[in-house]
Amino acid sequence: MTRRKALLLSVPIIAVLAFGAVKLSQSQPAAGSPQANDPRQEPxxxxxxxxxxxxAGERAFTGVIAARVQSNLGFRVTGKVIERLVDVGQRVTAGQPLMRIDPKDLSLALEARRNAAEAARAQLVQVEADEVRYRKLSADGWTPRQRYEQAKAALDTARAQLAAAEAQAEVAQNETGYSTLTADADGTVMDTLAEPGQVVSAGQVVVRLAHAGAREAVVNLPETARPAIGTAAQAGIYGMDGTRSPARLRQLSDSADALSRTYEARFVLDGTAAEAPLGATVTLWLPRGGGQAxxxxxxxxxxxxxxxxxxxxxxxxxxxxxxxxxxxxxxxxxxxxxxxxxxxxxxxxxxxxxxxxxxxxxxxxxxxxxxxxx
Structure with a gap:
């Protein structure tokens, strides 16, 4: 009886231990189970x-490539344009004809000035003869001294009139050469502002010429960015490989634009940026403050x-x-x-x-x- 009783008491204990082992095995996922490979449990x-x-930081500004020297060219005389010899973007050399006006009126003006000079010269010959005659008559007492002085004054006047007429004839001669507008330096035509048939006045801009030579980046800086002359910067040309080229501030306007309240700044370019075409878009990076980080x-x-x-x-x-x-x-x-x-x-x-x-x-x-x- 005692052995049977002990066996009956051990059955519940064994059952409890077996149930606990089963629950423990169920709580731990198997090596190949989905829970063991759950990515949500991973870092x-x-x-x-x-x-x-x-x-130090930098600020970027956008501008354009320009020539250091740009000339606004116009005729020195008034006339009607008869021929335009260049196009925008064309390269030209010093002395190359750019535009012509009708030279007929200039030729007629030259002829008139020359005829006026000839008339003044003939008048001078007559007055000189009168002055000689009255001088002799005055010396012999046949005419009053006052009459000789009048002849002498007429001679001086004739000489002055001849000099003026000859000078005007020379001016007219020069003006005939002004009928052709020529480039004053090697460069690129940036703009043409007159066409055949148009009447232009003396000094009116008809061609804008960018001189060959150094290229500069022209940007407009706000009032909060006024670097010192000689400040180093970096420039990048839009559409190129993204490389930056060194630049240096050469000129900063002392007067702000009335509309934008910005100051025009010109930076001298070096490296690949110096070979950029005129009018290309350029981005300029300026260091903030004094460049100290x-x-x-x-x-x-x-x-x-x-x-x-x-x-x-x-x-x-x-x-x-x-x-x-x-x-x-x-x-x-x-x-x-x-x-x-x-x-x-x-x-x-x-x-x-x-x-x-x-x-x-x-x-x-x-x-x-x-x-x-x-």
Whole structure:
């Protein structure tokens, strides 16, 4: 009886132990079960970046490529345009004809001036003979002294009139050469402002010529950016390979534009930018302030910023535990792809993308680590 009783008492204990072993085996997933391979149980895969020291920063301005010297050319006489010999964008050499006006009126004016000079010369011959005759008569006492003085004055007047007529004839001769407008230097025609059949006045601009030689970047700077003459900058030409060329400020206007309230600045270009065509779009980068960087400022990708409505920050990754914690930051300035902030130390690792998907304490692994493991 005693043995049977002990056996009956041990049955519930064995049953309880067996039930516990079954539950324990059910709570642990098998090696090949779906729970063991659940990606939700793994650290979150993120792209990381290291905060790097921020440079001094720069501001970008857009302008155009221009020649250092540009001439506004016009005829020196009034006339009707009969021929335009160049087109916009054409390269020309010094002395090359650009435009012509009708020379007929100039030729007639020259003939009239020459005839006037001949008439003055004939008048002078007559007056000279009168002066000689009256001088002899006055010396012999046959005519009053006053009459001789009148003849002498007439001679002086005739000589002056002849000199004036000859000078006017020479001017008319020169004007006949002004019927053809020529380039005063090698360069490129930037604009033509007159066409055949149009009557232009003396001095009216009809051709704009950009002289060959140094190229400059012309930009308009705001009142908050007035660098000193000689300030170094960088220039990039739109449509090229994105390389930057050195530039130097040569001229800064002392007077602001009445409409835009900006100041025209001219930068001398070097390198590949100096070979850019006239009128090309150029971007000029100027250093902020004196070009000195703040040691407390770092640069991070824009995707690393998180703004939850209360604070702006970034997820900083702890190197030992691979967990993230939110670090409050102050934004200094925003660029196209990066932000300059304070609150991080150079070299600290942060989450570069997907900051809005994380929570404090989440474990993460970087894409670089995963690539190395493969």
């Amino acid at each position: 979150i895969l993120v792209a990381v970046a290291a905060a790097r020291p921020a440079g 703040d040691a407390a400022q770092t640069q991070i990708p824009l995707g690393a910023l998180l703004d939850d409505g209360r604070t702006t920050g970034a997820w900083v990754i702890d190197g030992s535990s691979q967990t993230v914690s939110l670090r409050a930051l102050r934004i200094v300035r925003l660029g196209q792809e990066s932000a300059t902030v304070t609150g991080l130390q150079p070299g600290e690792t942060i989450v570069a993308l997907g900051a809005h998907l994380l929570h404090a304490g989440d474990r993460v692994r970087s894409t670089q680590t995963q690539a190395a493991a493969k």
